[in-house]
Amino acid sequence: MVVTPQFKNDLLGTIPSLRAFAVSLTQNSDKADDLVQETLVKAWDKHESFQMGTNLKAWLFTILRNEFYSQMRKRGREIQDSEGIMTERLAVHPSQHGMLDLEDFRAALEQLPEDQREAIILIGASGFSYEEAAEICNCAVGTIKSRVSRARNRLQEILKISGEADYGPDSISAQVMGSNAA
Amino acid sequence: MARQGEISQMTKKATGAVGAKPRRNGNDPLGANSEIGRKLKQYYDELVSDEVPDRFAELLSQLEKAEPTQKKA
Numbered sequence: 001m002v003v004t005p006q007f008k009n010d011l012l013g014t015i016p017s018l019r020a021f022a023v024s025l026t027q028n029s030d031k032a033d034d035l036v037q038e039t040l041v042k043a044w045d046k047h048e049s050f051q052m053g054t055n056l057k058a059w060l061f062t063i064l065r066n067e068f069y070s071q072m073r074k075r076g077r078e079i080q081d082s083e084g085i086m087t088e089r090l091a092v093h094p095s096q097h098g099m100l101d102l103e104d105f106r107a108a109l110e111q112l113p114e115d116q117r118e119a120i121i122l123i124g125a126s127g128f129s130y131e132e133a134a135e136i137c138n139c140a141v142g143t144i145k146s147r148v149s150r151a152r153n154r155l156q157e158i159l160k161i162s163g164e165a166d167y168g169p170d171s172i173s174a175q176v177m178g179s180n181a182a
Numbered sequence: 183m184a185r186q187g188e189i190s191q192m193t194k195k196a197t198g199a200v201g202a203k204p205r206r207n208g209n210d211p212l213g214a215n216s217e218i219g220r221k222l223k224q225y226y227d228e229l230v231s232d233e234v235p236d237r238f239a240e241l242l243s244q245l246e247k248a249e250p251t252q253k254k255a
Contacts, residue, residue, distance in 0.1 A: 002249055008242050015238050020229035037241060044245045102228070105221040124212035124219055125226030148212070155218050 024121045039064040062136045108158040119147035
Protein backbone atom coordinates (compact mmCIF):
# COMPACT_ATOMS: atom_id res chain seq x y z
CA MET A 1 0.00 0.00 0.00
CA VAL A 2 1.31 3.39 -0.99
CA VAL A 3 1.39 6.25 1.48
CA THR A 4 -1.61 8.46 0.88
CA PRO A 5 -1.43 12.24 0.57
CA GLN A 6 -3.79 12.31 3.53
CA PHE A 7 -1.29 10.42 5.64
CA LYS A 8 1.47 12.76 4.57
CA ASN A 9 -0.64 15.79 5.46
CA ASP A 10 -1.52 14.32 8.80
CA LEU A 11 2.16 13.72 9.48
CA LEU A 12 2.91 17.32 8.63
CA GLY A 13 0.17 18.45 10.96
CA THR A 14 1.60 16.63 13.95
CA ILE A 15 5.14 17.95 13.54
CA PRO A 16 4.71 20.88 15.96
CA SER A 17 3.54 18.51 18.68
CA LEU A 18 6.27 16.00 17.89
CA ARG A 19 8.90 18.69 18.15
CA ALA A 20 7.51 19.91 21.45
CA PHE A 21 7.54 16.40 22.87
CA ALA A 22 11.03 15.78 21.46
CA VAL A 23 12.39 18.95 23.06
CA SER A 24 10.79 17.94 26.34
CA LEU A 25 12.61 14.61 26.16
CA THR A 26 15.98 15.67 24.81
CA GLN A 27 16.22 19.18 26.29
CA ASN A 28 17.98 20.22 23.14
CA SER A 29 16.38 21.58 20.01
CA ASP A 30 18.92 20.18 17.54
CA LYS A 31 18.65 16.71 18.97
CA ALA A 32 14.91 17.11 19.12
CA ASP A 33 14.71 17.87 15.42
CA ASP A 34 16.90 14.90 14.59
CA LEU A 35 14.61 12.77 16.67
CA VAL A 36 11.55 14.10 14.87
CA GLN A 37 13.20 13.40 11.54
CA GLU A 38 13.92 9.79 12.51
CA THR A 39 10.38 9.45 13.76
CA LEU A 40 8.95 10.66 10.46
CA VAL A 41 11.13 8.28 8.47
CA LYS A 42 10.14 5.36 10.69
CA ALA A 43 6.48 6.31 10.54
CA TRP A 44 6.68 6.49 6.76
CA ASP A 45 8.33 3.07 6.55
CA LYS A 46 5.79 1.40 8.74
CA HIS A 47 2.74 3.39 7.74
CA GLU A 48 0.88 0.18 6.98
CA SER A 49 0.81 -0.68 10.64
CA PHE A 50 -1.10 2.51 11.35
CA GLN A 51 -4.87 2.23 11.19
CA MET A 52 -6.54 5.19 9.57
CA GLY A 53 -8.98 6.89 11.86
CA THR A 54 -7.11 6.01 15.02
CA ASN A 55 -4.93 8.37 16.98
CA LEU A 56 -2.01 9.25 14.73
CA LYS A 57 -0.48 11.58 17.28
CA ALA A 58 -0.32 8.85 19.93
CA TRP A 59 1.12 6.43 17.39
CA LEU A 60 3.83 8.91 16.43
CA PHE A 61 4.59 9.82 20.03
CA THR A 62 5.13 6.13 20.71
CA ILE A 63 7.58 5.85 17.82
CA LEU A 64 9.38 9.01 18.86
CA ARG A 65 9.68 7.89 22.44
CA ASN A 66 10.97 4.45 21.49
CA GLU A 67 13.51 6.06 19.22
CA PHE A 68 14.61 8.42 21.97
CA TYR A 69 15.21 5.64 24.47
CA SER A 70 16.93 3.41 21.99
CA GLN A 71 19.28 6.29 21.08
CA MET A 72 19.88 6.94 24.75
CA ARG A 73 20.80 3.33 25.34
CA LYS A 74 23.18 3.42 22.41
CA ARG A 75 24.86 6.61 23.49
CA GLY A 76 24.89 5.79 27.15
CA ARG A 77 22.88 8.72 28.38
CA GLU A 78 25.20 11.46 27.13
CA ILE A 79 22.18 12.73 25.27
CA GLN A 80 20.76 14.49 28.27
CA ASP A 81 23.46 16.59 29.78
CA SER A 82 25.01 18.07 26.70
CA GLU A 83 25.28 21.56 25.41
CA GLY A 84 24.43 24.28 27.77
CA ILE A 85 21.87 22.58 29.92
CA MET A 86 23.91 22.88 33.06
CA THR A 87 24.07 26.63 33.15
CA GLU A 88 20.33 26.96 33.10
CA ARG A 89 19.94 24.07 35.47
CA LEU A 90 21.85 25.86 38.16
CA ALA A 91 19.74 28.93 37.92
CA VAL A 92 16.65 27.72 39.71
CA HIS A 93 15.49 29.79 42.60
CA PRO A 94 12.11 30.87 43.78
CA SER A 95 10.81 34.04 42.34
CA GLN A 96 10.43 37.00 44.67
CA HIS A 97 6.92 37.74 43.57
CA GLY A 98 5.50 34.27 43.62
CA MET A 99 5.04 34.58 39.88
CA LEU A 100 6.69 31.55 38.49
CA ASP A 101 9.00 32.49 35.71
CA LEU A 102 8.93 30.29 32.64
CA GLU A 103 12.70 29.94 32.62
CA ASP A 104 12.65 28.77 36.20
CA PHE A 105 9.99 26.30 35.30
CA ARG A 106 11.96 25.00 32.34
CA ALA A 107 15.04 24.54 34.50
CA ALA A 108 13.01 22.71 37.12
CA LEU A 109 11.50 20.45 34.50
CA GLU A 110 14.98 19.54 33.32
CA GLN A 111 15.85 18.26 36.75
CA LEU A 112 13.17 15.60 36.66
CA PRO A 113 14.06 12.05 35.71
CA GLU A 114 12.97 11.26 32.14
CA ASP A 115 10.14 8.95 33.13
CA GLN A 116 8.55 11.57 35.34
CA ARG A 117 9.13 14.37 32.87
CA GLU A 118 7.56 12.54 29.98
CA ALA A 119 4.60 11.48 32.12
CA ILE A 120 3.80 14.99 33.28
CA ILE A 121 4.25 16.36 29.76
CA LEU A 122 1.99 13.76 28.18
CA ILE A 123 -0.74 14.25 30.77
CA GLY A 124 -0.42 17.90 31.66
CA ALA A 125 0.53 19.40 28.32
CA SER A 126 0.11 17.10 25.32
CA GLY A 127 -3.49 16.34 26.16
CA PHE A 128 -3.32 12.58 26.38
CA SER A 129 -5.41 10.56 28.79
CA TYR A 130 -3.73 8.43 31.43
CA GLU A 131 -4.63 5.37 29.38
CA GLU A 132 -3.06 6.80 26.22
CA ALA A 133 0.05 7.91 28.08
CA ALA A 134 0.38 4.44 29.58
CA GLU A 135 0.19 2.93 26.13
CA ILE A 136 2.75 5.39 24.74
CA CYS A 137 5.13 4.65 27.60
CA ASN A 138 4.38 0.95 27.58
CA CYS A 139 3.53 0.80 31.24
CA ALA A 140 0.53 0.52 33.54
CA VAL A 141 -1.92 3.37 34.03
CA GLY A 142 -1.10 3.37 37.74
CA THR A 143 2.55 3.84 36.92
CA ILE A 144 1.78 6.93 34.86
CA LYS A 145 -0.36 8.29 37.66
CA SER A 146 2.37 7.84 40.21
CA ARG A 147 5.01 9.35 37.91
CA VAL A 148 2.82 12.37 37.28
CA SER A 149 2.23 12.78 40.96
CA ARG A 150 5.91 12.46 41.81
CA ALA A 151 6.82 14.87 39.02
CA ARG A 152 4.34 17.41 40.28
CA ASN A 153 5.55 17.13 43.85
CA ARG A 154 9.14 17.39 42.77
CA LEU A 155 8.43 20.48 40.67
CA GLN A 156 6.68 22.11 43.57
CA GLU A 157 9.64 21.29 45.77
CA ILE A 158 12.18 22.67 43.33
CA LEU A 159 10.15 25.78 42.67
CA LYS A 160 9.24 26.21 46.30
CA ILE A 161 5.57 26.54 45.61
CA SER A 162 2.66 24.71 47.13
CA GLY A 163 -0.18 23.20 45.19
CA GLU A 164 -2.81 25.81 45.80
CA ALA A 165 -5.41 23.52 44.32
CA ASP A 166 -4.76 21.14 47.19
CA TYR A 167 -3.78 23.23 50.11
CA GLY A 168 -5.45 26.53 49.55
CA PRO A 169 -3.58 29.74 48.82
CA ASP A 170 -2.99 30.80 52.40
CA SER A 171 0.34 29.19 53.11
CA ILE A 172 1.83 30.40 49.86
CA SER A 173 0.45 33.89 49.88
CA ALA A 174 1.79 34.31 53.40
CA GLN A 175 5.29 33.58 52.15
CA VAL A 176 4.89 35.54 49.00
CA MET A 177 3.34 38.62 50.47
CA GLY A 178 5.87 38.63 53.26
CA SER A 179 8.60 39.65 50.92
CA ASN A 180 6.50 41.86 48.76
CA ALA A 181 3.77 43.47 50.79
CA ALA A 182 2.16 46.30 48.93
CA MET B 183 -14.69 -0.92 9.34
CA ALA B 184 -13.39 -1.44 12.80
CA ARG B 185 -11.84 -4.81 13.48
CA GLN B 186 -11.93 -4.91 17.22
CA GLY B 187 -9.35 -7.61 17.57
CA GLU B 188 -6.68 -5.57 15.95
CA ILE B 189 -7.35 -2.27 17.57
CA SER B 190 -5.29 -1.56 20.59
CA GLN B 191 -6.73 -0.17 23.74
CA MET B 192 -5.21 3.15 23.03
CA THR B 193 -6.60 3.55 19.57
CA LYS B 194 -10.02 2.43 20.66
CA LYS B 195 -10.13 5.33 23.04
CA ALA B 196 -8.57 7.68 20.60
CA THR B 197 -11.20 7.23 17.93
CA GLY B 198 -13.75 8.82 20.17
CA ALA B 199 -16.20 6.13 19.13
CA VAL B 200 -16.12 4.83 22.65
CA GLY B 201 -17.73 7.06 25.25
CA ALA B 202 -15.52 10.00 26.11
CA LYS B 203 -14.80 10.54 29.75
CA PRO B 204 -15.12 14.15 30.83
CA ARG B 205 -12.67 13.78 33.64
CA ARG B 206 -10.07 16.29 32.58
CA ASN B 207 -11.36 19.26 34.44
CA GLY B 208 -12.68 18.20 37.80
CA ASN B 209 -10.05 17.22 40.32
CA ASP B 210 -7.21 17.15 37.85
CA PRO B 211 -4.05 17.86 39.78
CA LEU B 212 -2.59 19.54 36.70
CA GLY B 213 -5.68 21.53 35.85
CA ALA B 214 -6.03 25.23 35.33
CA ASN B 215 -6.13 25.80 39.07
CA SER B 216 -2.62 24.64 39.62
CA GLU B 217 0.42 26.78 39.03
CA ILE B 218 2.32 23.75 37.80
CA GLY B 219 -0.45 22.90 35.37
CA ARG B 220 -0.52 26.41 33.97
CA LYS B 221 3.24 26.62 33.57
CA LEU B 222 3.39 23.22 32.00
CA LYS B 223 0.93 24.29 29.33
CA GLN B 224 2.68 27.58 28.82
CA TYR B 225 6.02 25.79 28.42
CA TYR B 226 4.59 23.29 25.99
CA ASP B 227 2.46 25.70 23.99
CA GLU B 228 5.50 27.82 23.40
CA LEU B 229 7.31 24.80 22.00
CA VAL B 230 4.35 23.80 19.84
CA SER B 231 4.04 27.28 18.38
CA ASP B 232 7.70 27.33 17.43
CA GLU B 233 8.09 27.70 13.69
CA VAL B 234 8.67 24.38 11.95
CA PRO B 235 11.83 24.30 9.83
CA ASP B 236 11.41 23.48 6.14
CA ARG B 237 13.51 20.37 6.48
CA PHE B 238 10.52 18.32 7.58
CA ALA B 239 8.28 19.19 4.66
CA GLU B 240 11.25 18.54 2.39
CA LEU B 241 11.88 15.21 4.05
CA LEU B 242 8.31 14.09 3.53
CA SER B 243 8.42 15.17 -0.10
CA GLN B 244 11.57 13.15 -0.60
CA LEU B 245 10.00 10.13 1.03
CA GLU B 246 7.00 10.58 -1.20
CA LYS B 247 9.17 10.66 -4.31
CA ALA B 248 11.01 7.57 -3.19
CA GLU B 249 7.77 5.57 -3.25
CA PRO B 250 7.07 2.73 -3.87
CA THR B 251 8.83 1.70 -0.74
CA GLN B 252 12.45 0.92 -0.89
CA LYS B 253 13.48 -0.65 2.32
CA LYS B 254 16.59 0.55 3.96
CA ALA B 255 18.44 -1.23 6.65
